[in-house]
Amino acid sequence: MIPLSGPDITQREKDLVMEVLDSGILGLGPKMRQFEQMMADYVGVKHAISCNSGTSGLHMLIAAMGIGEGDEVITTSFSFVASANCILFERAVPVFVDIDEATYNLDVTQIEAKITEKTKAILPVHVFGQPANMDEIRALASKYNLWVIEDSCEAIGGEWKGARVGGLGDAGVFAFYPNKQMTTGEGGIIVTDNDEIAELCHSIRNQGRGEDGLWLSHVRLGYNFRMDEMSAALGVAQLERIDEILAHRERVAQLYLEKLKAIPEIILPHVDADVKMSWFVFVIRFAETVNRDLVMERLSKRGIGCRPYFTPIHLQPFYVERFGFKPGDLPVTERVAEKTLAIPFFNSLTEEQVDQVVAAIQEEIEHAKEQVNL
Known part of the structure; x- marks a missing residue:
């Protein structure tokens, strides 16, 4: 796990x-x-x-x-x-x-x-x-x-x-x-x-x-x-020790950025030049050709924690019922939300664990593509 x-x-x-x-x-x-x-x-x-x-x-x-x-x-x-x-x-x-498609x-x-x-x-x-x-x-x-x-x-x-x-x-x-x-x-x-x-x-x-x-x-x-x-x-x-904590998270983020960049079906987090990022979660975004939900389901079965981040607020049942929001109201938000996935991210995550996560993601992307081709 x-x-x-x-x-x-x-x-x-x-x-x-x-x-x-x-x-x-x-x-x-x-x-x-x-x-x-x-x-x-x-x-x-x-x-x-x-x-x-x-x-x-x-x-x-x-x-x-x-x-x-x-x-x-x-x-x-x-x-x-x-x-x-x-x-x-x-x-x-x-x-x-609506959101900016690069920074969210x-x-x-x-x-x-x-x-x-x-x-x-x-x-x-x-x-x-x-x-x-x-x-x-x-x-x-x-x-x-x-x-x-x-x-x-x-x-x-x-x-x-x-x-x-x-x-x-x-x-x-x-x-x-x-x-x-x-x-x-x-x-x-x-x-x-x-x-x-x-x-x-x-x-x-x-x-x-x-x-x-x-x-x-x-x-x-x-x-x-x-x-x-x-x-x-x-x-x-x-x-x-907040500086130490943030440095640990920066280390893990950089490992992911380096090891995931070779997977063409993944859009990595974008960090603007004007900001210093404080890494809360590490969220990847899949290309339109990848079934995010299938990858997420199979990663979970392998014991790799992952969650969709975020499900749009305006499409939550309570908000739909109260305000009448519908799909298409915020097209960029909805398009991004359908493909984003948070993957394991915490201070003590090791490089070996990062490698396991990256390998599993790559394998499950290939599996998802095969399912589409079937």
Whole structure:
């Protein structure tokens, strides 16, 4: 078995978690505050507000920015469903823009045509760890007085023209699920330079309590979106060695890029010259002649972890039922999504395992071609 992903946990993580357990302070404690300060410093912003997931972080930002019923937020359908669901949580409407076929990020040339008087924000997703074109997005946001919410959940350490993602819009969110570059088990964090947004998010994540912190004093609608101390301890240990973690992932990515380039039926990830990639997953795309689903099925039977990345949000049953989306609405997104596949990718993946994966992919492509010819 070669799994699709796996966390990178060392003795340091275990020691810090045990330190928390021994302290008896399991929530809203010093490890949470330490992790938040470390994240703010890492991104280069004034504020970091930890929470229990990236989804919660995105939801809080939508609420804190006053985006509500009937408002529109421009975003991508080529993403995990949370980046659109967070808009619906506040009864606003996601407006999907097609993607750039090379980077799989929002096609910035199509955004302006989707802006209406109801548009309140642009929510770019740095897909698979590749930063979106933030220059064009910020220019449009400035022109039309829109918020910019960076979904950086897949892109910690990624850079756009030398500046780290998360701090390039009005606010950003990172996520730390076990398949991410670094993990806190479950967890996420908001980063921002906006004092008002930070204050509101501190309150919203903690049941709407005011800044005075008085117990059972709630000044607004809030949620239990807090990060616990054990998760924060994991975050501290992981962030201490984030450069090492990202370097391991870069090593594995380069192995794949070198060994897969000889297979003509595979389109390899494209990395723009203006960005520093933060490798979240390694996603290949098959040529039109290859049956992706057949290859995926047979790889899985061989014990090689793989998943389609992504299934378009606008074609998810709930979105089709609610909004009437149909095939053909976002042709590039749909064409790409039919052929993309995430293959095993994690820090400790060895060159021998990479060779096994590459050989298996090549064999199964040949098998799929034979099935077509039959």
